[in-house]
Amino acid sequence: MRYGLSALFFALLTLSLPAWAQQTDTLAPASVRSERDVPILKPSEAHRIGHESAAAQNMADVLRRFTGVQVKDYGGAGGLKTVNVRSLGSEHMGVFIDGIQIDNTQNMQVDLGRISSMEADQLSLYEGQLSKRLQTAKEYTSGASVHLDTSVPEQDELRIKLRGGSMGTINPSLVWQKRMGRMAFNTSLEYLGSNGRYPYKYFDTTLVRENGDIRSLRLDTRLYGRMQGGDWRVLVHAYGSERGFPGPVIRRALGFPFSAERQADQDLSLQGAWKQEWTRFYATALRFKYANSYTHYATHPEKNPMAVPYDLHYRQQSVYASVAQSFTITPAWSVDLTGDYQLNMLDSDAGAFVGPRRNMLTLALATRMILNRIKIAAHLAYQGACDSFSNPQAGAWAVEDAWRDKWMPSLSLAWDPLPWLEADVFSKLSYRMPSFNDLYYTLIGNSRLNPESAMQLGADLRFHGGLQVLKWEMRLSPYYNRVSDKIVAIPAASQFRWTMLNIGIVDVTGLEWKGEVLYDKREWKMEGSLRYSLQHALDHSVPGSQTYGNQIPYIPLHSGSLDLSAGWRDWSVVWDTLVTGGRWSRTANTADYYIAPWTTSDVELARCFRLRNSDIHLNAALRCSNIFNAQYQIVQGYPMPGRTLIGSLTLLL
Numbered sequence: 001m002r003y004g005l006s007a008l009f010f011a012l013l014t015l016s017l018p019a020w021a022q023q024t025d026t027l028a029p030a031s032v033r034s035e036r037d038v039p040i041l042k043p044s045e046a047h048r049i050g051h052e053s054a055a056a057q058n059m060a061d062v063l064r065r066f067t068g069v070q071v072k073d074y075g076g077a078g079g080l081k082t083v084n085v086r087s088l089g090s091e092h093m094g095v096f097i098d099g100i101q102i103d104n105t106q107n108m109q110v111d112l113g114r115i116s117s118m119e120a121d122q123l124s125l126y127e128g129q130l131s132k133r134l135q136t137a138k139e140y141t142s143g144a145s146v147h148l149d150t151s152v153p154e155q156d157e158l159r160i161k162l163r164g165g166s167m168g169t170i171n172p173s174l175v176w177q178k179r180m181g182r183m184a185f186n187t188s189l190e191y192l193g194s195n196g197r198y199p200y201k202y203f204d205t206t207l208v209r210e211n212g213d214i215r216s217l218r219l220d221t222r223l224y225g226r227m228q229g230g231d232w233r234v235l236v237h238a239y240g241s242e243r244g245f246p247g248p249v250i251r252r253a254l255g256f257p258f259s260a261e262r263q264a265d266q267d268l269s270l271q272g273a274w275k276q277e278w279t280r281f282y283a284t285a286l287r288f289k290y291a292n293s294y295t296h297y298a299t300h301p302e303k304n305p306m307a308v309p310y311d312l313h314y315r316q317q318s319v320y321a322s323v324a325q326s327f328t329i330t331p332a333w334s335v336d337l338t339g340d341y342q343l344n345m346l347d348s349d350a351g352a353f354v355g356p357r358r359n360m361l362t363l364a365l366a367t368r369m370i371l372n373r374i375k376i377a378a379h380l381a382y383q384g385a386c387d388s389f390s391n392p393q394a395g396a397w398a399v400e401d402a403w404r405d406k407w408m409p410s411l412s413l414a415w416d417p418l419p420w421l422e423a424d425v426f427s428k429l430s431y432r433m434p435s436f437n438d439l440y441y442t443l444i445g446n447s448r449l450n451p452e453s454a455m456q457l458g459a460d461l462r463f464h465g466g467l468q469v470l471k472w473e474m475r476l477s478p479y480y481n482r483v484s485d486k487i488v489a490i491p492a493a494s495q496f497r498w499t500m501l502n503i504g505i506v507d508v509t510g511l512e513w514k515g516e517v518l519y520d521k522r523e524w525k526m527e528g529s530l531r532y533s534l535q536h537a538l539d540h541s542v543p544g545s546q547t548y549g550n551q552i553p554y555i556p557l558h559s560g561s562l563d564l565s566a567g568w569r570d571w572s573v574v575w576d577t578l579v580t581g582g583r584w585s586r587t588a589n590t591a592d593y594y595i596a597p598w599t600t601s602d603v604e605l606a607r608c609f610r611l612r613n614s615d616i617h618l619n620a621a622l623r624c625s626n627i628f629n630a631q632y633q634i635v636q637g638y639p640m641p642g643r644t645l646i647g648s649l650t651l652l653l
Helices: 002-013 059-063 436-440
Strands: 045-048 069-073 081-085 093-097 100-102 122-126 144-149 157-165 169-180 183-194 199-202 205-208 214-227 230-245 261-277 282-298 311-330 333-348 357-371 374-391 396-399 404-418 421-432 452-466 470-484 487-494 497-502 505-521 524-539 558-568 571-580 598-610 617-625 633-635 644-652
Touching: 059 069, 059 081, 059 122, 059 144, 069 633, 081 093, 100 311
Parallel strands: 093 144
Antiparallel strands: 045 122, 069 081, 093 100, 122 144, 157 169, 157 644, 169 183, 183 214, 199 205, 214 230, 230 261, 261 282, 282 311, 311 333, 333 357, 357 374, 374 396, 374 404, 404 421, 421 452, 452 470, 470 505, 487 497, 505 524, 524 558, 558 571, 571 598, 598 617, 617 644
């Protein structure tokens, strides 16, 4: 019965397509954005990427200043960087480029350090449910989502940028965009090199971080096109890197251990999208993606005799397709029906590796309604997955008996009762499927794991106002999350043999506050924002246990930030301060696992030089990060860099 309902739902996606496809819309061009395309709920925060700045090297640098966001950073330009929103865990975080998800079925971790700030024009964070026309089914299933949106080039431009500074960092890049009638072209090339060496204090000793170097090269090419009533885009992405993992700093009898772990990556992906308005009442969107990722991980025991010898190669491939249909019943009421299919494959030369394959089907039925000052959105999403894997001993393929699936409803309500007040609420159930590592990793996996679930409730109150030259906005956001069937690893016979189990309940109660002020008059522009986040993220897994009621790892009770900027003519200065309270690295909230609070401040000075009677601009920026040289750790055992200096020159032609 379960398979029958899924097949019927999927068949309905394309039932009406041939009949409508013969009609065309001769009205406005596709570049005009209608009110129906605006999301029902606003993003909790949105940031316009400033490519001329020296600040943001990657998306993690931008996200770390968003309210309620924790970025796990293992230090240096090449260190792993993952994001956690409202204590849901990084596995519940969806990262999308132009509506198509960046995913990693092997371990559910997306390294934001690999995503350059040049890959998008705007970054938006949705802590609730994104709801707009013709989105993919997967966009309905993430607990929280980051959306990187690119825009069609408006003019011909060549941008050459050179960044460099501390830790031997050199980061040249080039962006070329050109319009060609109804088509536009954008390509970017970027290199990043850094030795990753920086001093840090460890008790009474000053050491230098080693084996944290990186060399990476990224190439992105985008092609945009417009036709009567529709538009399309294609993106080709290539990325290669070779980096070291410095490892945790642990004092041992023989001194501090040296890490010689290395990882090389090669990623290639092709994705595209086509949207078409057939009539005023019907529109479709088709999307596709193919991704091929190769990873080589080696511990090099010849350099570090204490290392466990590993020399492993992984190749992950993914094929994805999405069909979305939008039916406009009335100007104020629309219904969307969307279906996504994805095939993931993982191969490795690791001993007894089972080479899993996953077929995943995601379906979504969504409706949106606008009634005067009230906007309502309701969604019902379904996700099911079936795995197959090889049996190394029998030399054959087996099909997993369990069909893991979940239904995910959500409801959003937005209300604008007064010109200066906006309010919205949402409720949502989301799930994350077990990763390949959870299920099949050698000596670890458990093929009977259930999906990890999260129930989310949240609200937003936005107050805004101002005069002609002064504007202000304030946001207050209480929320509650419950994460159940949490997938955890428990040691078994040895430290190298683990058991994966579904245990654990985490209750998260939080409050976010943000205030912004903008002054803009003639040649002066000043802006300030203050953010604060309170999170009670408590372990309620085993009543009566020593960890019951404790704060979960790496979630601070208090955190916040202060951002100030001022601009006069062609000059600008920016001051940023991040504050993070004390945390624990284990659910056992004892002194041994306590991580001290930390505060860092950054300052940046920039100027734009304009050539007379020319469109040529030269932007120069100098940024000092951690100006007070604070010694701190985001992840226990991984010291972060102290004071660093980065400069940049950007030439616009």
